Amino acid sequence: MTSDPTPQLATLDPPRAVDEGPRPVLARRIGTVGLLLVVVAGALNLFGLWTSTTTRSEDGWSVSVHYARIARAGLDAPWTVTVHHPGGFGKDVELRVTSAYFDIFESQGLDPEPSDETSDGTDDTWTFEAPEGDTFAVSFDAYVQPSSHRGASGRVAVLVDGREVASTPFRTTLLP
Secondary structure, three states, X not given: OOOOOOOOOOOOOOOOOHHHXXXXXXXXXXXXXHHHHHHHHHHOOOOOOEEEEEEEEEOOEEEEEEEEEEEEOOOEEOEEEEEEOOOOOOOEEEXXXXXXXXXXXXXXXXXXXXXXXXXXXXXXXXXXXXXOOOEEEEEEEEEEOOOOOOOEEEEEEEEEOOEEEEEEEEEEEEEO
């Protein structure tokens, strides 16, 4: 009888003995629970768009900003400024906004469009024709750029004769 000189290499582990019990399942259970938590969080929209509104009133002027507090790249992001002043606005409505805040967005434009726009490198100043009545609103139609991974902070101020009469800060946080 000749024996085969090449040893047999098993590709599978040898079977476990019955008295050793089942293989540990803790890692699989932890992974399953983690996956379940991610699915439930997604179903509850915890990874989606969350909006917020911040309002400040000073010297009879009120300014509110409705914005995306938490967003993700590629999502539409609301941004609306509402200014209220009892007795109307006079000739124009001027807003000063933080320029860098808009760097995280792909812009589709403002509605209404400003009649004049200036920038000092830090802030943009928009001038709008005053509407009839006590309330003015402007909306920014945009979505978060796919390449944006960090959020941004901003501030909106109402200007009367070049001086701020009401302002409010806001911040958008971006999730991956």
